[in-house]
Amino acid sequence: MTDDVVSAWAAPEERDVESSLRPKQLDDFIGQHRVREQLEVLLHSAQRRNRPPDHILLSGPPGLGKTSLAMIVAAELGSAIRVTSGPAIERSGDLAAVLTTLAHGDVLFIDEIHRIARPAEELLYSAMEDFRVDVVVGKGPGATAIPLDVEPFTLVGATTRSGLLTGPLRDRFGFVAHLDFYDASDLEEVLARSASILGVRIDPAGAAEIASRSRGTPRIANRLLRRVRDYAEVRADGEVTEAVARAALAVYEVDQVGLDRLDRAVLDALVGSFGGGPVGLSTLAVAVGEEPGTVEEVAEPFLVRAGFLARTPRGRVATPAAWAHLGKTPPPGTPAPAPDLFGGTFRSGS
Ligand SMILES: Nc1ncnc2c1ncn2[C@@H]1O[C@H](COP(=O)(O)OP(=O)(O)OP(=O)(O)O)[C@@H](O)[C@H]1O
Numbered sequence: 001m002t003d004d005v006v007s008a009w010a011a012p013e014e015r016d017v018e019s020s021l022r023p024k025q026l027d028d029f030i031g032q033h034r035v036r037e038q039l040e041v042l043l044h045s046a047q048r049r050n051r052p053p054d055h056i057l058l059s060g061p062p063g064l065g066k067t068s069l070a071m072i073v074a075a076e077l078g079s080a081i082r083v084t085s086g087p088a089i090e091r092s093g094d095l096a097a098v099l100t101t102l103a104h105g106d107v108l109f110i111d112e113i114h115r116i117a118r119p120a121e122e123l124l125y126s127a128m129e130d131f132r133v134d135v136v137v138g139k140g141p142g143a144t145a146i147p148l149d150v151e152p153f154t155l156v157g158a159t160t161r162s163g164l165l166t167g168p169l170r171d172r173f174g175f176v177a178h179l180d181f182y183d184a185s186d187l188e189e190v191l192a193r194s195a196s197i198l199g200v201r202i203d204p205a206g207a208a209e210i211a212s213r214s215r216g217t218p219r220i221a222n223r224l225l226r227r228v229r230d231y232a233e234v235r236a237d238g239e240v241t242e243a244v245a246r247a248a249l250a251v252y253e254v255d256q257v258g259l260d261r262l263d264r265a266v267l268d269a270l271v272g273s274f275g276g277g278p279v280g281l282s283t284l285a286v287a288v289g290e291e292p293g294t295v296e297e298v299a300e301p302f303l304v305r306a307g308f309l310a311r312t313p314r315g316r317v318a319t320p321a322a323w324a325h326l327g328k329t330p331p332p333g334t335p336a337p338a339p340d341l342f343g344g345t346f347r348s349g350s
């Protein structure tokens with residue numbers, strides 16, 4: 001893949017810079033006001049009762065702050081945090097080893113919890129509910145289950161695919177927080193905060209310019225900030241202004257609404273070569289010289305969310321917003337845009 005400057009997934013080499021930019025307390029966590037308020041009440045009431053709070057599930061698309069919130073939960077409680085992930089827990093013994101070494105009040109963070117292996121998941125049920133696990137010793141008919149106590153702890157699970165969670169696991173979380181995409185003003189705040197940590201000078205118009213291209217995602221906003229900073233240092237006096245942000249993002253081929261080269265190639269083909277569709281995925285993929293899977297998984301999710309592309313039973317269709325974004329007029333009879341589930345934040349000027 002070539003253009004991942006607007007990918008919502010973290011690149012491995014971004015880990016260090018991401019953790020330096022992570023908000024450390026609830027007060028530093030920008031936006032998501034309802035979730036923040038709910039968490040604050042949950043954590044403080046648990047502290048007043050001197051008991052670990054209920055298990056917490058954080059769900060939402062990549063880059064919206066789930067890992068950050070998990071760290072914040074532990075920090076606000078003054079608790080130690082153990083970090084693992086669904087794919088890392090292959091056998092239930094791995095999980096039992098972690099659970100039985102937790103101290104009273106610890107936070108156990110399981111990232112990508114929807115990917116946990118089934119036997120481990122079952123072990124988790126009794127740990128979450130009764131703070132007890134049955135560890136099976138031996139094999140075959142002679143195997144015995146030894147019940148072990150687990151200190152009261154708080155599980156924080158994170159998932160980008162909450163639909164893949166089984167019912168019994170989901171039911172054992174006392175609190176489920178769903179994170180939504182951020183609006184432009186929240187992203188501007190994220191950018192101002194990150195700029196000050198990174199020692200980058202940025203003016204409000206520069207922040208607004210980057211925010212509007214960040215796809216509602218703090219991770220992308222922070223990444224674009226770093227790219228624009230590089231440009232500002234090399235091609236300008238180091239300050240991120242509106243003009244510098246525009247010029248830099250033109251170099252990185254990120255347009256005014258956050259589409260990258262591939263996103264635009266898909267729209268261009270759909271509108272220019274296929275009259276706006278409907279056209280099948282594989283035909284569309286050939287037209288842009290990519291694998292169908294790349295078009296479907298890399299480009300389409302945001303194009304759909306932004307209201308530029310609709311998936312219909314007869315194929316992919318460009319919406320009037322897509323025609324407008326490309327500066328073209330749709331032929332009469334172009335279907336109405338897909339319902340806008342995201343409050344219009346990502347709609348281009350029509
Ligand atoms: N509300 C916020 N305020 C400030 N910064 C934020 C906020 N949410 C996310 N960020 C920033 O975005 C980056 C990504 O956040 P985080 O790693 O918590 O996302 P995530 O939801 O765990 O993503 P993934 O699903 O890929 O694990 C972090 O470096 C953090 O600095």
Ligand SMILES: [Mg+2]
Nearest residue numbers: 066067068111
């Ligand atoms: Mg994470």
